[in-house]
Amino acid sequence: MKVKVKYFSLLRDYTRRIEEEVELPDNARLEDLLDKIAEKYPELKTLSDDGVPAIPLVNGKYVDPKYKLKNGDEVALMPPASGG
Amino acid sequence: MAKAKIIENTIDLNKELAEIASKTTHMGGGAIVLFMGYVKGRVNGNKVYELDYEAYEPYATKTLEEIARKAEEDKEVLEVRVYHRIGNLKPGEPTIYIIVSAKTRKKAFKVAEEVLEQVKHKTPIFKLEKRSNGEYWVIGDGRRIPRKTQA
Numbered sequence: 001m002k003v004k005v006k007y008f009s010l011l012r013d014y015t016r017r018i019e020e021e022v023e024l025p026d027n028a029r030l031e032d033l034l035d036k037i038a039e040k041y042p043e044l045k046t047l048s049d050d051g052v053p054a055i056p057l058v059n060g061k062y063v064d065p066k067y068k069l070k071n072g073d074e075v076a077l078m079p080p081a082s083g084g
Numbered sequence: 085m086a087k088a089k090i091i092e093n094t095i096d097l098n099k100e101l102a103e104i105a106s107k108t109t110h111m112g113g114g115a116i117v118l119f120m121g122y123v124k125g126r127v128n129g130n131k132v133y134e135l136d137y138e139a140y141e142p143y144a145t146k147t148l149e150e151i152a153r154k155a156e157e158d159k160e161v162l163e164v165r166v167y168h169r170i171g172n173l174k175p176g177e178p179t180i181y182i183i184v185s186a187k188t189r190k191k192a193f194k195v196a197e198e199v200l201e202q203v204k205h206k207t208p209i210f211k212l213e214k215r216s217n218g219e220y221w222v223i224g225d226g227r228r229i230p231r232k233t234q235a
Contacts, residue, residue, distance in 0.1 A: 006140070008138070008140060008208070008210050009138075009210035009212075009221050009223070010221035010223065010229055010231070010232075013221075013231060013232035014232075052223055052227075052229070057140075057143065057208070060140075060142070060143035060146065076140055076143075076208070078140065078208055078210065079210070079221070079223050079224070080205075080223055080224030080225075081204070081205060081206065081207055081208055081209055081210065081224070082204075082209065082210055082211050082221075082222040082223055082224060082226075083137075083139075083168055083180065083203055083204050083207045083209030083210075083211075084121050084179065084180055084200065084203065084204040
C-alpha cells in the first residue's frame, strides 16, 4: 500500500522535501512508517535528541504508534506548533 | 455560533465587534475581549523582516473550530471568534485575532486567554522568522532554530 507523508517546518530541512509517497507492506502500522522514515533520514534523530519531536498525525488526528495504516492515508510529521 | 478560520488578509474589526455586540446584547452580554497578536519587529536584538506562516489544512481550521466551539459550551460565554492569518507577514501586521463575548468581563478575559493558549499549542500552524541575522524556525513556545537549507 501507499501512504502520503507530509513534512512541516524545520523537518523539511532534514528531508529536503515537502511531501512524498511511501510504499509499505499491507498491515503496516504507524510505527513501521516512522522507522522507515528514521532510516531514510538519519539526521532526524539529531532533532529529537535536541528535544524537538517529530509529531505524527494520521489524516489530521493524533493516533497510537500501533495504528494500522490504510492505503491512501495521509501522515503528517511536524514539530510542536508555533501559531499565534 | 462560533466562527473560526484560517485567513490570508486582515479582518474588519469594527464590523466584527459591532456584529457580536448587536447579537449578544439581548443574551445578557456586556463584555467583549479582543486579543490581537502581531509580528514583532525585533527579536533578541535582531531586526525581523517577516514571519512566514503555514497551516496544515484542513486540519488547522478544524482545530480552530473545535477550540472555539468548546469554549462556547460555557453558558456565560456568548460568542467566540478565532481568526489566524497565514502567509508572509511584516512587522506590525496582525497574525491572530481572538474575540470573546461573555456575560462578564472576568469571564471574557479568562476565556480569551484560554482560547489563545489552546490555539498556540494545538493548531498545526508553523512559522519561519526571517531576520537580519538569518532565518529561524519558531518551535512551540518561542524556541528558535536556525534554518539549515531551502526545502
